[in-house]
Amino acid sequence: MTSQPATDVRPPLEARTRLFQMMQAYKTTSLLATGLELGLFDCLAGGRQADADTIATLLDLDPRATRLLLNALAAIDLVHSDGRSYTLAEPVGPLLVRDSPGYIGDMIKVLASPWEWEALRKLPDAVRHGGTVLAEHAETPEYPYWEDFALYASAIAQPTANKVAEALAGWAPGRDPLRVLDLACGHGLYGFTLARHQPQAEIWSLDWPNVLPIARKHAEQMGVGDRMNALVGDMFEIPLGGPYDVTLITNVMHHFSEQRGLELLRRASAATAPGGKVVLVGFTVDDGPPALDPGPHLFSILMLVWTFQGEVHSVSTYERMLATAGFVNPTLHQVPGLPMRIIIADKPEA
Numbered sequence: 001m002t003s004q005p006a007t008d009v010r011p012p013l014e015a016r017t018r019l020f021q022m023m024q025a026y027k028t029t030s031l032l033a034t035g036l037e038l039g040l041f042d043c044l045a046g047g048r049q050a051d052a053d054t055i056a057t058l059l060d061l062d063p064r065a066t067r068l069l070l071n072a073l074a075a076i077d078l079v080h081s082d083g084r085s086y087t088l089a090e091p092v093g094p095l096l097v098r099d100s101p102g103y104i105g106d107m108i109k110v111l112a113s114p115w116e117w118e119a120l121r122k123l124p125d126a127v128r129h130g131g132t133v134l135a136e137h138a139e140t141p142e143y144p145y146w147e148d149f150a151l152y153a154s155a156i157a158q159p160t161a162n163k164v165a166e167a168l169a170g171w172a173p174g175r176d177p178l179r180v181l182d183l184a185c186g187h188g189l190y191g192f193t194l195a196r197h198q199p200q201a202e203i204w205s206l207d208w209p210n211v212l213p214i215a216r217k218h219a220e221q222m223g224v225g226d227r228m229n230a231l232v233g234d235m236f237e238i239p240l241g242g243p244y245d246v247t248l249i250t251n252v253m254h255h256f257s258e259q260r261g262l263e264l265l266r267r268a269s270a271a272t273a274p275g276g277k278v279v280l281v282g283f284t285v286d287d288g289p290p291a292l293d294p295g296p297h298l299f300s301i302l303m304l305v306w307t308f309q310g311e312v313h314s315v316s317t318y319e320r321m322l323a324t325a326g327f328v329n330p331t332l333h334q335v336p337g338l339p340m341r342i343i344i345a346d347k348p349e350a
């Protein structure tokens with residue numbers, strides 16, 4: 001009997017390495033969050049070079065633990081170490097310093113919030129059950145996470161809000177006054193940015209009562225506080241008023257199934273004036289392989305653990321929903337460098 005040469009059935013090293021990295025990715029997030037929470041990057045701002053003992057003293061931390069943390073941060077290239085002292089690593093370091101112009105550190109409260117972190121631990125249950133199993137989730141009235149989102153998501157919202165204002169710039173001046181409804185406004189930036197571009201605009205910002213004071217503060221900071229009106233409560237229930245020239249529904253349709261989203265769009269349609277416009281903003285999925293555009297598919301997982309039936313919908317699903325709700329002529333707008341899509345549709349003239 002001749003023996004067969006042994007076949008190595010182990011997957012290539014690269015595949016194993018990738019899997020090990022995935023298994024530990026949460027540690028990187030945790031290190032970044034800890035560095036931000038303790039003010040460690042701020043401590044190294046302005047090109048400061050310091051050793052672990054000095055940083056521990058400045059931040060009132062344990063020296064040994066500070067050394068371990070700094071070395072781990074150096075290991076993932078967030079700080080630089082010469083073996084004794086530490087500086088911020090370029091180019092990421094300055095983005096983590098609170099007073100720097102490009103600061104994005106607060107986004108960790110949105111992208112890796114304790115609510116999201118805990119929710120994802122229940123992903124297997126959500127997959128078994130078909131939706132959230134949490135007692136408190138994104139559809140819970142006055143969910144506290146939405147306060148953090150309203151407070152800290154401006155960095156990602158502003159470029160898209162600018163794009164919406166630009167997309168309406170040719171049409172909006174023809175409507176005076178321009179009455180704008182911002183459904184589930186959160187931080188309120190979409191409505192307020194439009195108000196800054198259109199001096200004749202007045203904004204009705206709708207959200208839960210715990211979120212609206214944050215929107216109010218932003219309206220004042222953006223110089224449009226006198227043109228903001230608050231609509232407080234459940235967007236599926238409270239009278240929306242109107243008619244409005246523009247109805248904004250941004251980053252909220254993915255919280256719902258097509259059927260529930262259609263309910264919201266029908267309410268929006270009833271509140272939008274003939275000749276007015278509805279603006280949808282959010283992720284969309286297309287028919288291509290998920291690996292070509294991973295963001296929306298990963299976001300759908302958050303919707304799975306956090307909502308009853310939410311998911312990222314396709315452009316064609318939105319077109320179908322808009323048509324059913326009585327809107328026509330949908331147009332698609334992209335934001336360069338950002339995954340969000342903007343769909344603008346018309347309410348026909350009466």
Ligand SMILES: C[S@@+](CC[C@H](N)C(=O)[O-])C[C@H]1O[C@@H](n2cnc3c(N)ncnc32)[C@H](O)[C@@H]1O
Binds near residue numbers: 183235
């Ligand atoms: C992802 S944030 C979107 C905020 C903003 N429109 C944006 O584009 O960034 C979702 C917002 O919807 C609000 N929201 C969710 N369900 C709601 C409901 N039934 N009635 C009113 N607001 C709701 C939340 O409080 C939160 O501010």
